Amino acid sequence: MRALRDPSATCPWGGEISHRSGPHGPGAQYDLSMTDALDTRSHVALLPPGAVAPLAQRRHLVTEVPGPRSRALHERRNAAVAAGVGSTLPVYIERAGGGVLVDVDGNALIDLGSGIAVVGVGNANPRVVEAVTEQVARFTHTCFMVTPYEGYVAVCEALNRLTPGGHAKKSALFNSGAEAVENAVKVARHATGRDAVVVFDHAYHGRTNLTMAMTAKAMPYKNGFGPFAGEVYRAPMSYPFREEGAITGEQAAARAIAVIDRQVGAGQVAAVVIEPIQGEGGFVVPEPGFLPAVADWCTVNGIVFVADEIQTGFGRTGVMFACEHEGVVPDLITTAKGIAGGLPLAAVTGRAELMDAVHGGGLGGTYGGNPVACAAALAAIAAMVDDDLPGRAKDLGELMLARLRSLAVDHPQIGDVRGRGAMVAFELVHPGGTEPDAAEAARISAACHRAGVVTLTCGTFGNVLRLLPPLVIDEALLTEALDVLADAVAGR
């Protein structure tokens, strides 16, 4: 396992690596007396300025999960928050650091979700905290479209440098992944003068009107929310576990291209938008050769090839961007999630001539590239590079895949284990076939939650359990989480 810088002293989020014990385990690191009343104010906020107690990297439960304070908050939430906004595990978080989430009851949980692939650099990464604190004291907003500032420019320079391809690139910043996808489509349509957008089975691109149309799964993302934006066409994905027979990546690409040709014709297509590894759709890793063949076909036909790396980007899959696994250079790349250590920021980066095709004022938004989010992104990107977090993701992935593969030997409900780097999943099926078993995925995930490990499910059929730990997670902590997961799979 690749070590983080100076691993003997402190974790990069400022917490001690050593597993402290005490009457409250990790609770010893913060003042439990403050939770005597149901007080939703942050304990950190009550400490003297600048004095944030280190958070031990340790799982420790002091109540059932969710505990009484979380349940009380949940009642308030049910009265105040729209029912359509869900939560996977309703424990109310008060503090987090590295790979640990601490709830209002004092339970310390291991985070295998990273807030859906966001806090790759670790929750409350100290470099991000410092950069944000400094920026927030200088200024919080001017609107880049009114009076600009350097942080926005510096983030674009970093993205232009780090994304695949040595060609001239430019970037534009936004607030969310869906907004980045919408803007990539705007750029592609403007640059090509064409309307059609091609996406794939099992795709997830967001919840705005256009991105709902681009997303494949009806429930919960689309049902009842139509009509959707037009000129969106769907092609078959390469999904090795669910193919009826052996099919190479190139053959799967030819199958997709034939469907596109039949539905709309290459000459009408502005953009093909694809996740190099599908996220919400089930961590689907296409057969090698699929992505390059689709990208080559786009090039030949003057179609903008857009890699949606919102979930896969920033080291998550063991390289900075997942396209690099197959040497694919996208025309445009959308990023968000892992870019800014938890602050809302998203981007479209791509060929300068495409990005510059749009008239002045055609791209933007009030908050896009907010200065505080940009400061966070610069600090997060520096941490990724300096601490070789892509390399660490690779090591974590090897650890997780080995463990899951050995688990699959004894548990026939695990139909497939797959993933790249620290983006790993297993698919639950009825033993002996490939029929999805969503109930089994839900059962295992719920057992992990009760034992203090935050896991997420995904997949078109809801039967995939995905693991997305922070890339800085302590190896011993990850191993402990995998022990909990193994017990959950075995029903122990």
Ligand SMILES: Cc1ncc(COP(=O)(O)O)c(C=O)c1O
């Ligand atoms: C591949 C991909 N694209 C787009 C999005 C939408 O991002 P956001 O939720 O920030 O709008 C997501 C979110 O999960 C995603 O995984």
